[in-house]
Amino acid sequence: MYELLLTGIVNIVQVKYLVPLFIGTLVGVIGGALPGVTITMTIIVVLPFTYGLDPLQGLAAMTGVYVGGSAGGLVTATLLGIPGTPSAIATTFDGFPMAWRGEAGRALWLGIWASFFGGLIGGVFLVATTGPLAAFALQFGPWEFFSLFIFALSMVAGLTGSSITKGLLSGALGLVVTIMGNDPVMGAKRLTLGIGFLEGGISFLPVLIGVFAFAQIMTDIEKRRAAGAAAAVVDRTLKLTVSHLKVITEILKKPFLLLWTSFVGLLIGVLPAIGGSAASVMAYDQAKKISRHPEKFGTGTPEGIIASESSNNANVGGSLVTIMAFGIPGDAVTAVMLGAMTIHGIQSGPLFMTQQSKLAYGIFAAYIVAHVLMVLILALGARFMLGITRVPQSILIPIVLVLCTVGSYALSNVMGDVYILLLFGMLGYALVKFKFPLAPLILGVILGDQIEINLIRAIMTDADVWLFLTRPISGVLLALSVASVAFALWQHRRHHRRNPQSADDSADF
């Protein structure tokens, strides 16, 4: 295993792969540092550039975006008090107060090195567990895969958003998208509504790009006044130099905190569609609970920064495990990566590790090397990142929308995919306005075909539907699906009992 990893690292440091990885990491750091531009948005923008690359080049660039973006958010979070990405929210709690009292360099570098170490811990987990988990998943038959996908969908639907009914309905709408076009078993046309471009089915990438890009861009535009938002005021006199040895020692002197918060990040990463923001907030909360001085949290304590940043980078490793071992995206970013794999004709899932081992270990290597590049980029350009935050949204938004259009069109060089982008862009914005969570919809679109194929395969193998319950792994997964919805229901009811005012859009069943 480690020989393959070493080969992967030797492979990835070749100029052919290192250049896209470096550019991806740089773009990720910049995208992460820009308030209002999420990692998902950055990876959507990068996606079309990977179409013409070979699979490892493209996936290396995307891994770089993911790693760079997870760390880039901390620059503005610590120095401006504005999280560049949602996953850096908890970093502002202590990073900004520390910078405010004159320790900007320490705050920034505590975050960067914590990201680095958290990411490496995530890397160890990624390399060590993906293979065994994929080997375990190889024992799955269609019953187990069907139940696994249902479990992923029910968990996401239950855990995201304020209403379980809306979460489940959002997931169901995602499944509806996949039943339009050719049926995946017999190839019969169904539910095309007489629309020509629906006959081949709906590709999930234009749906994903449309839903996420428009939901975010339009929500940002809503907040704009006609005169335009004021650019962030950057204090160019901030002193960012620091003794790296001192900062690294400060982090490594708290090994339990680093390991525990990284573990929280990993765990959240493994769970489908719960992103880095939940990981960093939960890790921050955990750090506060295990600290001897919880009262210092929020005043500029290093523990808060370490917890938030180590967890959100470890989260990336966790998300990559799920997609590589099971073919289930851990979040929106890995969903785009899954789309990129599909474009190159690569099927993710349990067979990926054995059939595409060079590519798999190349991704592991890219993940590890991206952390080194991320530190270098931030060391050289943290002040420059602050300058970039002054680029007005009025310039960024049209460019992002053009790249979304190109990304959709270039999938199969047909306008149909651009129409789907537009349609789902409108739907995505409408869903946000109606307070529907978007993650279950996307997961439904991604898993819909696989759910159907495995359901039909199971029935074709044996017409006894009780096998879904009586086969041990399948039965456990279905029981977990019910339990996850029941847990979410209990959690929502408890929340509403405690906060009756927050129950404005909710009476759940």
Next chain:
Amino acid sequence: MGRDGIAGLVCLAASLGLLAATIGLPGPNLLVPVGPGFYPRIVLGITAALALALIIADIINQQRKTTTAPAATPDTAPNYGLVAATFLIFILYVAALPYLGFRLSTLAFVAVLQSTLRPPRSLKQWIIVAITALVTTAVIYVMFDSYLAVLLPRGRWTDF
């Protein structure tokens, strides 16, 4: 009826409409014991049931709300006019792509959307709008069409 009720009604109507459209689908054959309509009917049935649940939940919430104080309104109203304008400009861009081609429509789209989001007030700002539109179009076109071998749309009217 609140927003959830309206969303539920739309979803219910759509799922029932699609459910009706599955009636004409072919049935099972010797190789596949279930037809192409089997899975869609399950999915659409579940969607309809969830939509109905959302409507009922909304009705219950509306009854509860009559006894509670109205929610506070936000300080700044969302700028829906700008959102509508952005959507309209994007729709026109998508519609123009097959006729004008990527280069002309993108040039116009970037310039118009930029000017809408932040209206230029001086000659310098107009120049920035023009340069951004030109550079964006040129860089994306050269990068994709020449370097990444992705063919971008050519205009039927312009052949450009």
